[in-house]
Amino acid sequence: MMKRIALAERPTGAPTDRNFRLEEIALPNPRDGEVLVEIQYMSLDPYMRGRMDDAKSYAKPVNIGDTMEGGAVGRVIESKSEKFNVGDFVFGQLGWATHGCAHETLLRKLDPNLAPITTALGVLGMPGFTGWYGLSELGRPKEGETLVVAAATGPVGSMVGQIAKAKGLRTIGVAGGADKCALATSKFGFDHCIDHKAYDTARDMNAALKEVCETGVDIYFENVAGKTLDAVLPLMNQFGRIPVCGMISWYNAGNLGSDAGEGKDKLPKLWRSILVKQLSVNGFIISNHWDLYGQFLREVG
Structure with a gap:
């Protein structure tokens, strides 16, 4: 099982906790080319406020009931990709959750020996x-x-x-x-x-x-x-x-x-x-x- 924060309703003005819902759901099963990631760190950025509104912009809004969007870094725990192995650290738009499943084309491999993986969410991200x-x-x-x-x-x-x-x-x-x-x-x-x-x-x-x-x-x-x-x-x-x-x-x-x-x-x-x-x-x-x-x-x- 995994936990996620879903968008429960669109905010009017500043967001509050009533706009979100904490849910526990089954872990997704990766398909060919996908990996399952255990999220260790995530980033909260100003652009996310725009994703909560149902308004035309440069990116689609988060749908009601979907996991809130956000960048995250974590460790691959299951892989059906030739590009990533179990144990690899990756960055991707994995959302506000404990785990995320994404296609290999949407992830970037991180080398913890070059820089702390958290830098992929900040200075090097x-x-x-x-x-x-x-x-x-x-x-x-x-x-x-x-x-x-x-x-x-x-x-x-x-x-x-x-x-x-x-x-x-x-x-x-x-x-x-x-x-x-x-x-x-x-x-x-x-x-x-x-x-x-x-x-x-x-x-x-x-x-x-x-x-x-x-x-x-x-x-x-x-x-x-x-x-x-x-x-x-x-x-x-x-x-x-x-x-x-x-x-x-x-x-x-x-x-x-x-x-x-x-x-x-x-x-x-x-x-x-x-x-x-x-x-x-x-x-x-x-x-x-x-x-x-x-x-x-x-x-x-």
Whole structure:
């Protein structure tokens, strides 16, 4: 038998425990080309919130009653694949469960002698790759430039900051709370960190950012949107770059972004900034860029 967490109902606003159901079901039997994995670690990532909504997006939502989606690493305990043996460690989208069954084409073998298997869920996995791709390919960093990173202590933001610092950039993080800001500067090497919770308005936050971004902002790595975007946008320099990775401040808004549209329309201000500052704003979905994963590992690993 195995345990899993299924999506019981779609959340309205922030998810609660009533949206999920813990179930005990029979272990699946692998078919030809498949393996059964005993899951040891799993990752909880912001994109999963979007999978809970029945809305058109870049990926299908989780169906009611299905196992919640998520990346996981574990050990093969039964194999009907020529590529994997019992005892191998693998990574895959195995879900919120104690066990998972997947086809060999959907799994990646891990070598615990090269790096801890948990790194496949973080720095050497999807979050790390996301940060590397967004900064390197879309941010196009140059030594001496100034970078602002939203959600600076998360797995993506912290990776962005460290890569940028290694490339000679001035790095400014934005995080929620004094403890997170201390972590950003002491562990992840950011030059400064702005606590967005300390400011009620984007105008106040903008003033704080202006003090530490004396020459403006060349790259804004967007993970949050909302107040942080409003605070950073006026500081963007000519030909600035904005890789758009996420907008977590709006994820629980029901109809994504509906709260941002209430009151004064901010779109003209955004559009004008893009035009007159000649900004490059690029949204990206990391699953479309796995062809560069080997390059990422060679550079970061």
